[in-house]
Every structure is written in structure tokens, then in C-alpha cells.
Amino acid sequence: MGKSVRVCFGILAVLLAPLLSGCLGVDKITDLGLNRGIPGGLTLACLDDSVYTSMVVEVDYHPGYKPETSSTNMLQERLDSVCDKPQGIEILLTETTFSNDEIWTANDVRETGWDEKSSNPRDDSTLYWQVIFPAGTYEDSSVLGVAVDASTVAMFKDSIDDAENIFRRPSAEKIENSVLVHEFGHLLGLVNLVYTSPVEHEDSEHPGHSNNEDSVMYWAIESASISNFFSNELPTEFDIDDKQDLIGLADGSISCTDQLWRP
Numbered sequence: 072m073g074k075s076v077r078v079c080f081g082i083l084a085v086l087l088a089p090l091l092s093g094c095l096g097v098d099k100i101t102d103l104g105l106n107r108g109i110p111g112g113l114t115l116a117c118l119d120d121s122v123y124t125s126m127v128v129e130v131d132y133h134p135g136y137k138p139e140t141s142s143t144n145m146l147q148e149r150l151d152s153v154c155d156k157p158q159g160i161e162i163l164l165t166e167t168t169f170s171n172d173e174i175w176t177a178n179d180v181r182e183t184g185w186d187e188k189s190s191n192p193r194d195d196s197t198l199y200w201q202v203i204f205p206a207g208t209y210e211d212s213s214v215l216g217v218a219v220d221a222s223t224v225a226m227f228k229d230s231i232d233d234a235e236n237i238f239r240r241p242s243a244e245k246i247e248n249s250v251l252v253h254e255f256g257h258l259l260g261l262v263n264l265v266y267t268s269p270v271e272h273e274d275s276e277h278p279g280h281s282n283n284e285d286s287v288m289y290w291a292i293e294s295a296s297i298s299n300f301f302s303n304e305l306p307t308e309f310d311i312d313d314k315q316d317l318i319g320l321a322d323g324s325i326s327c328t329d330q331l332w333r334p
């Protein structure tokens with residue numbers, strides 16, 4: 072039984088791997104076994120308040136890599152606007168010296184993220200999501216941020232700084248703002264990661280991403296070429312289709328797969 076399930080997941084992971092490249096690092100078969108889930112695996116836990124009434128976003132940053140206050144404030148606001156957490160959403164900042172300051176794989180991010188978690192992602196009535204801000208770059212250095220499982224994100228500030236063009240339009244701070252919200256959008260299952268939207272707004276050439284350049288889930292938000300697509304203002308909000316998807320998932324009118332928890 073166990074064996075056939077693993078084989079089945081294996082085939083699934085192999086099929087998904089080429090589709091979910093870029094900022095979605097979900098190509099490791101074994102993680103399904105560890106129940107860390109895939110990005111979007113805790114979507115319902117975030118959208119529903121029947122058990123998880125509060126939420127903590129743990130932010131662990133390498134010395135010198137503290138996120139901009141504007142980024143964490145914006146993330147808190149965006150999560151607040153879509154998640155149902157009557158007891159509130161808290162951002163918990165911790166300076167942490169990571170041993171790796173060079174090249175990060177999806178697995179490195181996952182292992183380090185889980186080492187730094189102060190709690191299981193689901194603890195009593197609190198949902199814990201985590202982001203690390205390490206030194207160094209992702210194995211594909213054009214990736215600015217990555218969501219690697221149901222509760223873990225990494226943000227690569229060195230690459231974000233490099234993505235800023237000489238005109239600082241957009242600035243590294245603005246890029247960080249948008250990429251952080253974008254990666255947590257993946258933890259919310261956007262776009263079509265754990266459901267199929269009734270509206271066609273997933274970019275056909277960039278699975279898991281929006282085709283609307285006014286959505287923070289637009290595909291170019293993940294990449295170092297970001298300043299080629301935007302001369303100043305970057306999207307920082309989920310668009311109407313993203314929001315409608317989340318509303319449909321919350322009220323059950325859109326069915327949701329791969330959940331670690333269901334109401």
C-alpha cells in the first residue's frame with residue numbers, strides 16, 4: 072500500500088516537475104511523505120476560521136537581510152484581506168544566522184525553513200507560515216522568491232537587489248514588496264495550484280501564474296527580468312479573479328485538492 076502510494080506520487084511529481092519550474096520549488100517526491108504539503112496545501116486552513124482563528128508569519132532573516140518594513144506590513148495587510156483569522160495575523164521577526172550563504176536548492180530552503188519553525192504549521196488554533204531571507208541566491212539565480220511547500224517561502228534579497236535597474240524603477244524595495252506577496256499568494260494556492268478556476272486567468276505559458284499584469288500573481292513578478300516588464304509601478308494586490316477564486320474556495324463552490332486540513 073505504502074509502496075504504491077509512493078509510486079503514484081512519484082509519477083505525479085515527475086509529471087508536475089517541468090510545469091512548476093521557476094518560483095515554485097515542489098519537485099521533491101519525498102516531501103509529500105513528510106506531509107509538508109505543496110504550495111496551496113494549507114489554503115483552506117487559512118481561508119477558514121472554524122479551527123485556526125489566528126495566524127503567525129515567522130520571518131527568519133540572515134544578519135543584514137532584514138525585510139523592508141513596507142514588505143512585512145503589506146504582507147500582513149494582504150493576508151488579512153483574504154484569510155479568515157478573527158484573532159489576528161502576527162508577523163514575528165527573528166535574526167538567524169544561516170550556515171548557507173551561497174546557493175540554495177528547494178530542498179535547502181525546505182530543510183532550513185523547517186529547522187527554524189518554532190511550531191508545527193498547525194498548532195492548536197494557530198496557523199504558522201514561514202519565510203526565510205537568506206544570503207546568497209536560489210540555484211536558478213533569476214528566481215527572486217520561492218514557495219517550496221504548504222508553509223515555507225524563501226526570499227532572495229541579493230537577487231532582488233540585482234534585479235533593480237540603474238534607474239531604480241522599480242526600486243529593490245518595491246520589488247521585494249511584490250515578490251513577498253506573490254510567494255504567499257502561492258501558499259494560498261494561486262493560481263490553479265490546488266483548484267481549477269472557473270475563469271481563465273492562468274497564463275498558458277507560465278503555469279501557476281496569472282496572465283493579468285495588474286495582478287501580483289502575474290508571472291513576471293517572480294523573475295529577475297521584472298524591471299523589463301514594469302517601468303515603475305508593480306502590482307501589489309491580488310486581482311478580482313484571484314480574489315474570486317479565494318472566495319469560491321472558502322465557500323466550497325470551487326473544489327480544492329491536496330489539502331493538509333479541511334474544515
Ligand SMILES: [Zn+2]
Pocket residue numbers: 094095253257280293
Ligand atoms: Zn510565482
